[in-house]
Amino acid sequence: MHITLQKSIIAKQSSIQITGSKSESNRLLLLKALYPELSLNNVSNSDDSNLMTHALTTDSGLVDINHAGTAMRFLTAYFSVQEGREVTLTGSKRMKERPIKVLVEALRELGADISYVENEGFPPIKIKGKRLTKHKVALKANVSSQYISALLLIASKLENGIELTLEGEITSVPYIKMTLSLLEEIGIESSFNGNIITVKPGVKNQQPKTLTVESDWSSASYYYSIAAISEIGTEITLSSYKENSLQGDSVLADIYKHFGVSSVFNNNSVTLKKEFSNVEPLTLNLKNAPDIAQTITVTCFALGIPCDLTGLHTLKIKETDRLVALKNEIEKLGGNIEITDKSLHLSASNTIKEMVSIETYHDHRMGMAFAPLALKTPIIIEDAMVVSKSYPTFWNDLESIGFKITK
Ligand SMILES: O=C(O)C1=C[C@@H](OP(=O)(O)O)[C@@H](O)[C@H](O)C1
Numbered sequence: 001m002h003i004t005l006q007k008s009i010i011a012k013q014s015s016i017q018i019t020g021s022k023s024e025s026n027r028l029l030l031l032k033a034l035y036p037e038l039s040l041n042n043v044s045n046s047d048d049s050n051l052m053t054h055a056l057t058t059d060s061g062l063v064d065i066n067h068a069g070t071a072m073r074f075l076t077a078y079f080s081v082q083e084g085r086e087v088t089l090t091g092s093k094r095m096k097e098r099p100i101k102v103l104v105e106a107l108r109e110l111g112a113d114i115s116y117v118e119n120e121g122f123p124p125i126k127i128k129g130k131r132l133t134k135h136k137v138a139l140k141a142n143v144s145s146q147y148i149s150a151l152l153l154i155a156s157k158l159e160n161g162i163e164l165t166l167e168g169e170i171t172s173v174p175y176i177k178m179t180l181s182l183l184e185e186i187g188i189e190s191s192f193n194g195n196i197i198t199v200k201p202g203v204k205n206q207q208p209k210t211l212t213v214e215s216d217w218s219s220a221s222y223y224y225s226i227a228a229i230s231e232i233g234t235e236i237t238l239s240s241y242k243e244n245s246l247q248g249d250s251v252l253a254d255i256y257k258h259f260g261v262s263s264v265f266n267n268n269s270v271t272l273k274k275e276f277s278n279v280e281p282l283t284l285n286l287k288n289a290p291d292i293a294q295t296i297t298v299t300c301f302a303l304g305i306p307c308d309l310t311g312l313h314t315l316k317i318k319e320t321d322r323l324v325a326l327k328n329e330i331e332k333l334g335g336n337i338e339i340t341d342k343s344l345h346l347s348a349s350n351t352i353k354e355m356v357s358i359e360t361y362h363d364h365r366m367g368m369a370f371a372p373l374a375l376k377t378p379i380i381i382e383d384a385m386v387v388s389k390s391y392p393t394f395w396n397d398l399e400s401i402g403f404k405i406t407k
């Protein structure tokens with residue numbers, strides 16, 4: 001379904017309740033499967049979390065996680081320790097192009113029985129669950145942090161826990177720290193010193209516990225972008241958020257100061273307010289927050305601000321090659337953008353072509369990142385339901401703050 005997006009009357013003050021973080025949810029759903037005494041609140045209603053829940057409750061021998069990267073990686077580790085169970089884990093056409101070798105080799109090193117069904121190094125994979133007896137393993141840390149989180153999530157169930165040696169520059173570090181913090185919240189002890197992470201076996205004071213998932217900060221990024229592009233004085237309140245988040249993308253509150261957007265935390269919510277205009281160029285390294293690269297690029301384009309973004313080496317293996325996708329779509333709109341394998345440079349521009357049809361490449365973040373441009377000019381978003389991967393009610397929420405959507 002394609003939609004046309006236009007600005008109608010944007011409310012001066014509005015509020016939105018955003019669903020739970022898909023990253024926190026997918027970790028906690030796995031931990032709940034390992035430790036059933038856990039209860040969870042505000043679990044994400046995203047496709048990726050629904051797929052995770054289904055995968056953890058089905059007894060089928062074939063589990064299809066479609067586009068969900070975290071589910072693919074976390075479940076590879078999970079099924080490796082389900083003794084006596086045999087599962088083939090598969091996904092979408094794109095998932096079969098997203099590498100998993102680093103994780104499979106690390107799990108094999110620990111004793112897991114995993115084989116490739118089609119292409120070496122990529123899903124689908126066949127996993128025969130076993131008791132893993134080894135605990136020391138080294139793995140490359142510069143491809144995806146999800147491999148590391150996957151190992152950490154099952155570590156407390158291994159006889160001797162785990163000792164990981166991370167090789168190369170560690171990417172997406174906040175996601176690793178999120179995993180360790182959630183382990184700590186349920187009583188699993190760990191340490192992260194330099195490039196060594198250890199997790200102890202078992203849980204301290206195992207007892208029923210309720211954890212509340214914070215709302216999704218990557219989803220909040222689209223409202224930061226809307227606030228940045230809006231008139232001075234526009235306020236948007238988002239819930240449920242806290243100032244000390246486990247999610248690395250909460251760095252948005254700092255980053256968007258550059259665009260004149262302030263963030264005030266109060267009563268479990270954050271209010272974004274456009275305070276002033278600024279057209280200074282932006283230079284940022286996003287190796288710790290790769291999922292907000294598209295949002296920030298589009299904000300800069302809308303405001304005519306040049307930007308240099310680095311640390312984007314993981315973008316090529318996400319839902320689509322996000323660097324190429326950004327270049328294609330920004331150029332269609334009349335912008336000028338240069339990309340390498342790990343960075344992009346957007347030039348200043350002051351015109352945006354009208355009624356351009358934005359391709360989304362099966363990537364939720366392409367649809368959501370380009371939507372705020374409708375504040376400047378009418379725009380078409382192709383395959384708009386792609387957003388359900390992380391944020392199913394995105395278009396309804398945009399309507400509620402004054403965007404006009406025509407199907
Ligand atoms: O662990 C997680 O929940 C995630 C880690 C990041 O992936 P990489 O570590 O592959 O960059 C991020 O892009 C993804 O959306 C979610």
Ligand SMILES: C=C(OP(=O)(O)O)C(=O)O
Pocket residue numbers: 067068069070071291318319365390
């Ligand atoms: C990269 C993402 O997700 P995943 O890797 O879990 O598919 C994302 O949500 O931007």
